[in-house]
Amino acid sequence: MADFVQLWVYLSTTPLFGLTATLVTYLLVQAGHERVGRAAWANPVLWSVVVIGCVLLATKTPYPTYFAGAQFVHVLLGPAVVALGWPLWLRRHEMRRRGVALVIAALAGGSAAAASAVAMGLAFGMPADVVRSLAPKSVTAPVAMGIAEQIGGVPALAAVFAVLTGMAGALSARWLFNALGFTDxxxxxxxxxTTSHGIGAARALQVNDEAGAYAGIALGLQVVLAALLMPLVFRLIAG
Incomplete structure (x- = not known):
């Protein structure tokens, strides 16, 4: 017991705490995810956030202290998104044939996602900066933060909305698609x-390679289209 206390005291005062907590939590949650047959409700991202949040609250650890170590994992988010392009590369010839249709579909889907989020925010009387932070919710978190900053939103809030959107899509997609009769x-x-960015694409890749490939291209198109068009649209609206 004394050894454990000494280890805790050491870890809690160094960046190793955040790194260790993140890796151990994810490994445990991922093992549980495998044990239940990769069920959507056992999404590793969702439960990792819940567990780490509880640990930080229980130990009264400030988030900056935790992130001092967790940032070493955070920097891998970019390469992880890029890795989703591998299934896409395997089907590059098929993608070329459908290029125009895919761009149009991504533009329509992304526009609907952003417009509905803004409309909901306005309907509930949310502050302007919160509404602007909601707009890029269907774009992967790092890009959503950059867009929010450009259009007058709050980057940290945009990241939260993006993660929640991704989790919601990963958890509910199968039942929604089945209810609507989408089998392709x-x-x-x-x-x-399109709607749930990296978290949704990762879930799609777990379920089916073809679904993962198309989720990857949708994710990429959303990043490009949103980064180019969303700031322009908000500038035009602002006059």
Whole structure:
């Protein structure tokens, strides 16, 4: 017991605490995810956030102290998003044939996602900066933060909305697609990547390679289209 206390005291005062907590939590949650057959409700991202949040509250650890170590994992988010392009590369010839249709679908889906989020924010009387932070919720978190900063939103809040959106899509997509009668894996993957970015694309890739490939291209298209068009649209609206 004394050894454990000494280890805790050491870890809690160094960046190793955040890094160790993140890795151990994810490994345990991932093992549980495998044990239940990769069920959507056992999404590792969701439960990792819950567990780490509880640990920080129980130990009264400030978030900056935790992030001092967790940032070493955070920097891998970019390469992880890029890695989603591998299934896409394997189907590059098929993608070329459908290029125009995919761009139009991504533009329509992304526009609907952003417009509905803004409309909901306005309907509930949210402050302007919160509404602007909601707009890029269907874009992967790092890009959503950059867009929010450009359009007058709050980057940290945009990241929270993006993560919540991704989790919601990963958890509910299968039941929603089944209810709507969508059986084509390409359609499922593209829709999930369009609305739920990296978290949704990762879930699609777990379920089916074709779904993962189309989720990856939807994710990439959303990043490009949102980064180019969303700031322009908000500037035009602002006059």
């Amino acid at each position: 894996w390409a359609v499922r993957g593209f829709a999930l990547g």
